[in-house]
Amino acid sequence: MSLEEASAPTDDKIRCDACPVMCFIKPGAVGACDRYGNVDGNLVRVDPHVVLDRTISHGGELVSFAGPREWDGDILHPPGTFVTAIGAGTTYPDYKPAPFIVSSEVDGVDMVTVVTEGIFSYCGVKVKIDTDRFLGPETATVRVEGEAVGHVTSGEYGSQMLSLGGVHHLTGGSKKEGRVTCDALLQLCNGKAVELTIDGGESVVVQAGKPPIVNGVTETRMRVGCGSATIGIFAKQWHGKVDEVVVVDDHITGVLSEHQAGKLLGMPPTGLKMKGRRSTPGRYFQVAQPGTGWGGTNISDPLTILGPFDPKVAYPGLRLLMVSTTGEHAAYYELDAGLQPVEMAMPERLLEPVERIAENCEPALSTVLFIGGAGGSLRAGVTENPVRLTRSVKDALTYVTCGGAPVYIWPGGGITFMVDVTRLPENAFGYVPTPALVAPLEFTLRLSDYKELGGHMDYVQPLSELARDGRLKLPQRLDNPWPLAPERMRRSHG
Numbered sequence: 001m002s003l004e005e006a007s008a009p010t011d012d013k014i015r016c017d018a019c020p021v022m023c024f025i026k027p028g029a030v031g032a033c034d035r036y037g038n039v040d041g042n043l044v045r046v047d048p049h050v051v052l053d054r055t056i057s058h059g060g061e062l063v064s065f066a067g068p069r070e071w072d073g074d075i076l077h078p079p080g081t082f083v084t085a086i087g088a089g090t091t092y093p094d095y096k097p098a099p100f101i102v103s104s105e106v107d108g109v110d111m112v113t114v115v116t117e118g119i120f121s122y123c124g125v126k127v128k129i130d131t132d133r134f135l136g137p138e139t140a141t142v143r144v145e146g147e148a149v150g151h152v153t154s155g156e157y158g159s160q161m162l163s164l165g166g167v168h169h170l171t172g173g174s175k176k177e178g179r180v181t182c183d184a185l186l187q188l189c190n191g192k193a194v195e196l197t198i199d200g201g202e203s204v205v206v207q208a209g210k211p212p213i214v215n216g217v218t219e220t221r222m223r224v225g226c227g228s229a230t231i232g233i234f235a236k237q238w239h240g241k242v243d244e245v246v247v248v249d250d251h252i253t254g255v256l257s258e259h260q261a262g263k264l265l266g267m268p269p270t271g272l273k274m275k276g277r278r279s280t281p282g283r284y285f286q287v288a289q290p291g292t293g294w295g296g297t298n299i300s301d302p303l304t305i306l307g308p309f310d311p312k313v314a315y316p317g318l319r320l321l322m323v324s325t326t327g328e329h330a331a332y333y334e335l336d337a338g339l340q341p342v343e344m345a346m347p348e349r350l351l352e353p354v355e356r357i358a359e360n361c362e363p364a365l366s367t368v369l370f371i372g373g374a375g376g377s378l379r380a381g382v383t384e385n386p387v388r389l390t391r392s393v394k395d396a397l398t399y400v401t402c403g404g405a406p407v408y409i410w411p412g413g414g415i416t417f418m419v420d421v422t423r424l425p426e427n428a429f430g431y432v433p434t435p436a437l438v439a440p441l442e443f444t445l446r447l448s449d450y451k452e453l454g455g456h457m458d459y460v461q462p463l464s465e466l467a468r469d470g471r472l473k474l475p476q477r478l479d480n481p482w483p484l485a486p487e488r489m490r491r492s493h494g
């Protein structure tokens with residue numbers, strides 16, 4: 001249903017009040033977000049509400065949310081059941097209590113979990129792409145379908161970083177920019193692949209937990225370290241097998257004989273001259289332009305980063321290995337009578353040391369962290385005095401999870417959290433066309449603390465009384481901590 005259709009009242013339509021769009025939904029149809037439907041005149045959340053069960057065996061894999069599953073007939077019982085916010089629904093306006101406020105007794109402690117599908121106008125994703133290859137200049141705009149959805153941010157060790165979404169792209173640009181941004185975030189958070197193009201840079205397909213695809217080529221290796229670190233790690237293994245090694249890296253290219261690692265091994269100078277800016281002995285910056293060639297530079301012929309050898313030091317027959325930080329590129333040279341490097345077949349003795357670099361590379365992956373701020377609406381659904389929830393989270397009295405997955409809460413004001421999207425069940429995120437993302441959020445705390453912070457005590461319902469109809473039981477991932485363990489929450493009174 002289009003947003004316009006959804007906003008038009010007729011007699012047999014019912015009104016959804018779960019978000020500011022306030023759709024009118026005709027019988028048998030769903031609202032603009034595909035989350036709520038009109039079933040026989042009743043407003044229903046169409047996806048099943050997910051509960052996690054830690055007694056079901058599983059391998060810590062990402063759990064599929066899609067597809068029908070039969071309920072096994074068990075009632076919901078503590079302490080092995082955790083009620084997530086996935087499929088729980090949203091409340092609007094802010095003061096309404098959260099859709100489910102569920103109590104249970106765990107290890108003799110009365111606990112409560114408040115769950116809601118939060119609507120996040122202030123949210124985005126941080127994307128870490130394990131590759132040396134240059135994807136685009138810092139601050140360059142990242143686009144989907146030609147629309148600006150984010151930017152390139154500071155690179156990290158062996159990874160390129162993108163910051164996508166955020167309130168400015170969701171609300172501050174054109175309608176299309178907001179819609180495309182919201183859709184790109186939704187796809188990424190739900191584990192789908194999204195193709196991104198970067199102004200002045202490359203095209204990259206990103207999917208959480210999968211290797212990035214740069215310009216159509218799947219990245220396989222994350223470098224072992226920068227050029228200098230690679231020298232430091234492998235110097236001993238090269239010693240005696242070659243006279244000089246250059247590890248080509250867009251950031252810090254290493255030269256073995258000059259590097260402290262070579263010096264300590266007693267390696268003599270070779271008269272090799274590097275282009276670029278010398279930082280410290282054996283460590284060079286800016287030997288070439290960034291690109292998708294050797295070591296994240298734009299070069300395909302490594303000799304282009306060398307100056308002439310010093311005739312006072314170099315000698316015919318000098319053996320030179322040039323290699324990239326992933327071992328993906330490697331070439332062997334010997335100097336001729338005119339001190340010119342001549343490429344030769346890689347000697348047997350160097351095959352293993354080059355292979356060792358590749359062996360030490362980790363698989364290249366794309367990582368997607370959702371970041372959102374749990375603002376007024378969410379907090380008012382938990383307590384009538386929202387700042388107390390913020391304090392309770394900061395004081396570690398309240399444990400916050402996103403679809404049952406652990407989150408990182410930023411220090412400072414507010415409840416700004418990050419979560420690795422691969423730790424949630426698939427398709428746990430939704431959207432509303434305001435546009436904003438919908439993310440599950442659970443607050444778990446002792447019932448006594450909940451009362452103290454002004455919780456909606458009249459709406460607390462025991463877990464055992466929660467109807468099992470319309471609920472989907474999924475196994476708890478082994479690598480996610482069990483959110484209901486009372487020891488996760490600090491005690492409020494000593």
Ligand code: SF4
Pocket residue numbers: 006016017018019020021022023030031032033034035036090432433
């Ligand atoms: S967009 Fe979805 S949540 Fe919002 S009013 Fe429409 S159906 Fe309800």
